[in-house]
Each structure stands twice: as C-alpha cells, then as structure tokens.
C-alpha cells in the first residue's frame with residue numbers, strides 16, 4: 001500500500017491551510033463533536049476515519065461553514081475565520097461534497113455548477129456557461145456533459161458534477177464526505193485519480209471514510225474519530241490497519257473476512273417458481289426458480305440493477321410478480337402481510353422509506369412489524385428500543401429519536417435488529433438485501449453474526465449482496481443474477497471466484 | 509349570436525382573465541421558491557377590499573390600486589413569516605390565510621357592502637385603433653393594466669428561465685439544500701418571492717374591484733377567483749405563459765354566462781360555474797398532496813417543505 005510512486009516530493013509538511021481547534025457541536029441528545037482539533041496542510045489528503053456516528057460529517061460541515069461550532073475556532077492559513085454559512089466557506093475557498101449530493105435533479109450539469117456564482121452575469125448565456133464548465137471539468141480530467149440533466153446521471157457521474165462545482169468556484173480545500181460509499185470499485189479508482197490530480201495541483205483534500213483499505217491507499221495522514229472525539233492521528237507511512245481499526249472501533253477486531261461454518265440445511269422453506277417481473281418493456285426477472293432450505297444461507301451475487309431489488313421485493317411479498325409463485329413453508333405469498341404471517345423477515349435495500357418509517361421514532365418502528373392487538377404498548381416498544389440501542393451501540397439520542405435523524409449505519413442496525421433479533425419469534429425466512437452496505441467494520445460484524453444466528457436457528461436466509469467476499473464468506477450456496485436470470489449456481493465448496501465473476505458480467 | 513356579440517365576448521374575456529392571471533403569476537413566483545400558496549383567495553380578497561376602501565376614501569383609482577397591491581403584499585409577508593421563519597405547515601397556513609382574509613375583508617368591507625364602485629379603471633383608446641373591426645375591441649380598447657399584465661407575464665417568464673436570479677429561485681424551490689450549499693440565501697429568496705406572490709394577488713384583487721365588479725359585494729367580488737388562479741398554477745405546470753392562456757380560457761367561460769344569457773341559453777350551466785371554485789379547490793388539494801401527481805405535473809420538488817440547514 002505504501003507504494004513509493006504515489007509519494008510526491010511536494011506532499012511534505014507545510015503550513016496548515018485549514019485548521020480547527022477545540023470544536024464542540026451538539027445535537028439534541030448527542031454531542032457530535034467534543035473538543036476536536038484537526039488541521040489540513042497544503043497539497044495533502046487528510047482522512048477522517050471513523051465509524052458511523054463518529055462525527056466526521058459534522059466536523060466537515062463545521063469546516064465548510066454549514067454548521068457553526070458552539071465552542072472552538074476555525075483557522076484559514078493560520079488566521080481565525082468565522083464561517084457563518086457555506087457561502088462564507090466558498091468565499092474562503094472551502095467546498096464540501098456532501099455524502100448525499102446537493103444537486104438539483106431537474107437542472108443540467110452546468111446549471112448546477114454555476115448556481116450561486118456571484119460572478120455570473122445577470123442573464124444566463126447558456127452556450128458560454130456550458131463551455132466554461134466543460135473546460136473546468138477537462139482541466140482535472142473529469143468527463144462530464146454540461147448539458148446532461150442530473151436525473152439521467154449515475155452516482156459516479158453525479159459525484160463528478162459535485163467535484164466540478166467545487167473546482168469551478170475556485171476552491172482549494174475540498175471536503176469529500178464518504179465519497180466512495182456508493183461507488184463501484186472502478187468508480188472509486190477513477191475518484192482516486194481525480195483526488196491525486198487535485199493535490200498535485202496544490203489543492204488540499206479532506207477525505208472521509210470508514211473503509212480501511214482505501215484510506216491507507218489514498219491518505220497522507222489519517223485522523224481517527226470515535227464518538228465525537230479524536231482517538232488518534234497517524235501518517236500514512238506508519239499506518240497499520242489493525243491499529244487504525246482499533247482506534248476506530250475502540251477494541252481489537254479481526255480484519256480478515258470472518259468465515260462462517262456451513263449450515264446444515266433441512267427441507268426447503270422458501271420456494272420461488274417461474275417468477276417473472278415485467279415493468280412495461282423491461283423484464284426485471286425472467287422465470288426465476290429458486291429454493292432456500294431451512295438452516296442455509298443462499299447468497300445472491302451480481303452487479304446491482306440485475307433484478308436484485310425486484311427479487312427481494314417479490315420474495316417479501318412487497319411486489320406482486322407478473323407471473324410465477326412464491327411459497328413459504330407451503331403457504332403462498334401474495335402480500336407483505338402474508339409474508340410476515342409466514343415468518344418472513346425482510347431487510348430491504350432502501351433502509352429509510354421501505355425499511356423504516358423516517359418520521360416515526362425507533363420505538364414506533366419496532367412496533368410496526370410486531371403482531372399487535374387494537375392497542376399498542378409504547379412502554380414495551382421503548383424498552384425494546386433502549387435494548388437495541390445498547391446492544392448494537394446505535395448512536396441515537398434515545399428510543400424516541402425519529403429514524404430520519406439516524407445516520408445510515410445506525411438506521412441499518414435498528415432495521416436489522418428489528419427483523420432478526422426482534423420480539424422473541426425467530427424468523428423462518430430472512431430476505432436481506434445489501435445488509436452491510438455502507439456500514440463500518442464493527443457494525444458489519446454484528447449484522448453478519450445476526451444472519452449467521454438466524455441460519456443456526458433454522459431459518460432459510462437469502463443474502464443479496466454486491467460484496468462477493470461477503471457472499472463467499474457466508475453462503476452455503478451461491479446464485480448469480482444477470483439481467484434477471486440466474487446465470488450460475490454453485491455450492492460453497494465448488495464456488496470458483498473467476499467463474500462467478502464471469503457469470504456476473506454475463507460471460508458464459 | 510351575431511359576430512358583434514362574439515367580439516365583445518372575447519374582448520371582455522381578456523379583461524376577465526386579468527385578475528386571475530395576475531394572481532396566478534404571483535403564485536407561480538411564490539411557489540417556485542418552494543412555498544405552497546393556498547392563500548391566494550384570501551390575498552385577493554384583502555387586495556380588493558383595500559382598493560375599494562381607498563377608492564371610496566380618496567377617489568383616486570391609481571392610489572386605490574397601490575393600496576390593494578400593498579395590502580396583498582402585507583398578507584404575503586405574514587405568510588412568509590409563518591411559513592419561512594416559523595416553518596409552520598404550509599397547507600394549514602394557506603387555508604388559514606383564506607379564512608383570515610375573508611373574515612377581515614368582510615369586517616372592514618361591511619360599511620361599503622353593496623356600494624357602487626366610486627371610481628374605475630377606464631379602457632384606453634389606442635389612437636383610434638379601437639375602431640378597427642374585430643381586432644380593435646379585442647386588442648386596442650383594453651385598459652392599461654391589461655397591457656401591463658401581458659408585459660408582466662413575458663417579463664416573469666424571462667426572469668424565471670433566463671436570469672441568474674431565476675436560476676437561484678428555481679434551485680431554491682427544487683432543492684434548498686443544494687442552493688444553500690452553493691451560497692444562495694434560501695430564506696431571502698423565499699421571502700422575496702412570497703412577497704411578490706402577495707403583491708400580485710393583491711393587484712389581481714384590486715383590479716377585480718376597480719375594473720370588473722361594478723359594486724363591492726362581500727360574496728361576489730372575488731368569489732373563487734383565487735382558487736381558479738391556483739388551479740391554473742398547477743395545470744400550467746408553474747409556467748407563466750400557460751397560466752395566462754388558461755386565464756383567458758377561464759375568463760371566457762366566466763363571461764360566456766352573460767353572453768349566452770342574453771340569448772336565453774344557460775351555458776356553462778350556472779350551477780357548474782358556481783361550483784367551479786370549490787371543485788377546483790378540491791382538485792388542487794388532491795394534486796398538491798399526491799407525490800406522483802406532483803412529479804408528473806412538474807411541481808417544484810421542495811414545494812411545501814420548510815428548510816433548515818441543521819435538520820436532516
């Protein structure tokens with residue numbers, strides 16, 4: 001990882017271009033930042049590493065002017081500055097790329113880029129604007145079409161637009177909040193090339209992540225945070241992954257992919273026969289036959305968008321197939337209600353919205369899937385919520401916190417806990433879609449352990465994941481989805497990475 | 509019906525369209541900033557009532573017009589404080605504004621109820637062109653506000669789609685978080701356009717009182733014009749030009765009652781015409797509360813959602 005060719009001679013220590021000292025920021029019920037110091041040198045990539053809820057985004061928001069610290073000072077080139085809004089931040093050459101992009105979907109790329117530019121003329125000259133945006137993008141090797149509309153762009157392309165926005169405004173400090181969370185490996189590589197081009201041009205980058213591997217690859221320095229405080233700082237050359245992980249999680253963890261013992265499958269509990277889903281012209285699923293036996297994990301590998309979402313929804317009764325049947329222990333599944341009644345637990349891809357109701361509290365969300373009479377017991381829900389918060393170290397103000405205020409990882413913990421470690425009735429079938437995406441190391445461990453528990457308790461588990469390592473580590477059997485069909489089926493013993501990769505790409 | 513009656517009907521429907529068009533264009537600016545405006549009817553009523561009272565007191569039609577505009581603006585500002593600064597529910601606030609505007613107009617207008625309009629806005633005669641056949645009455649014998657309103661629609665269209673400020677306006681209505689991150693002052697943009705919405709609704713109401721309705725009548729002076737304007741906002745997809753065309757169509761429908769009546773025909777049926785504002789209100793409420801319909805109609809994506817940087 002400490003490849004010499006990526007160490008630039010000009011990346012040595014210089015004066016901090018941006019720094020903050022003694023920063024304190026609270027939200028109702030949480031101290032998001034507790035006396036935090038951080039500094040950024042010219043031309044470096046400084047990573048903020050930490051689990052979900054550690055305070056990384058909040059710190060970056062303070063540095064760009066979006067949040068005002070209650071205590072503490074931000075320094076630009078050694079001088080204290082007061083950043084009262086993102087506008088002040090931009091005026092000081094500081095721009096942030098938020099994890100959830102701040103783009104106007106209906107606008108074109110260049111409209112998004114020039115938006116808010118004080119130097120823009122009173123009337124819009126579209127041709128000239130498009131040209132200017134294209135030329136800024138080209139300078140940093142970021143291919144974007146200035147005339148494209150945002151809603152037509154992929155996640156990776158949108159991120160490029162965000163970076164072009166910052167560069168167009170002449171920012172020389174870029175704060176990238178969890179930029180790789182939703183990127184494919186190829187897109188991540190392309191992002192790193194851009195980051196290196198930016199630092200080579202003398203810009204400084206604050207890079208936020210919870211993925212150890214890429215942090216070690218891209219950073220000059222790493223500041224590790226946990227629970228709103230800085231737990232350590234290391235230069236890249238000394239970075240040791242185990243040490244970083246320990247600083248991040250607060251205890252030792254085993255970084256090598258956990259291996260789980262194979263299950264001892266019983267009789268089939270989840271059966272899909274000839275399931276086809278058509279949406280207009282599109283065929284999302286094409287006559288899928290699938291069987292999951294009690295006590296086994298079936299892993300569904302594949303690049304997302306090949307029918308995974310539809311498959312999960314059909315199996316959980318949320319989506320009615322165009323044709324075909326789904327049965328759980330002999331009972332046909334035609335609605336989400338029927339699926340619940342048959343003991344199906346569902347962890348959907350979309351956590352907030354499908355999985356959890358964002359404007360309900362954690363306790364209320366637990367009540368949603370519970371069997372209930374005419375009256376519900378709030379105190380019991382609250383008690384369970386408290387238990388989940390404690391057991392899974394959910395960063396939340398309390399059982400009455402609305403789920404929308406939870407970070408992605410914490411929301412996922414609540415969701416998985418509700419589905420798998422719920423109120424005493426063990427699920428008979430588990431359908432889990434990307435259950436560990438975007439989670440930190442500690443949380444991933446917990447979620448995988450819950451899935452493994454479910455298997456050992458005799459549930460049939462369908463694990464849909466883009467993370468091939470995860471599928472290989474956990475599944476007893478593996479199927480690969482490609483364009484709505486099963487392109488490969490293999491036992492754990494006979495699973496061959498190369499063959500699976502080819503099946504994922506549709507190369508027979 | 510003879511040709512002459514038709515020409516008069518068309519000419520009159522343009523005049524009838526103006527109060528609706530002014531209010532609709534105002535509401536478009538208002539809603540483009542992401543703040544729902546269900547209070548148009550109330551703002552128009554207040555504008556009409558203020559204009560009538562001022563005309564009664566001072567006898568100057570232009571001063572009366574200004575008073576109507578300002579009264580609508582005052583209500584707009586109030587709406588702004590409640591929805592932007594206090595971040596109240598915009599559906600409830602809008603409906604409350606209608607009730608408030610209606611009540612206040614009734615209370616203050618009580619002494620003049622049924623009174624004949626003391627002064628009125630007169631049509632211009634554009635250098636004899638008004639005598640041209642057909643085109644004359646339709647295009648050249650209108651009053652100055654008709655021409656001003658048409659110019660306004662063009663100007664607002666250019667503003668929304670071609671200017672830097674319009675870009676900021678649309679961004680604030682689509683995604684205040686994105687606009688904020690780019691350094692745009694979200695609240696200021698919203699206040700300015702909510703105020704504009706109030707001023708123009710006031711203007712629409714004032715015009716109705718000063719140029720259209722022969723006397724002040726609590727029930728009939730405005731009588732649902734605000735709701736018609738709101739319907740136009742939705743079905744014009746928040747575009748001023750289309751809203752103007754829609755206003756003329758409505759104006760024609762409203763006028764044709766009179767036109768056909770003289771012929772002894774009840775068309776459009778009186779009951780339907782009287783029901784229209786209420787049916788349209790229901791339609792507007794259904795559409796504004798259905799996410800799918802909103803998206804299809806091209807509503808500003810953040811319409812109705814208060815913004816706070818700290819909240820997520």
Ligand SMILES: Nc1ncnc2c1ncn2[C@@H]1O[C@H](COP(=O)(O)OP(=O)(O)O)[C@@H](O)[C@H]1O
Nearest residue numbers: 027030032052053054055056057058395818820
């Ligand atoms: N806008 C907000 N409202 C309430 N709580 C928040 C808000 N933003 C962050 N928090 C809380 O502050 C803590 C730090 O969050 P954050 O900075 O997003 O962490 P990270 O980016 O490291 O995952 C978390 O406990 C989170 O729930």
Ligand SMILES: [Mg+2]
Nearest residue numbers: 056057099178
């Ligand atoms: Mg974050």
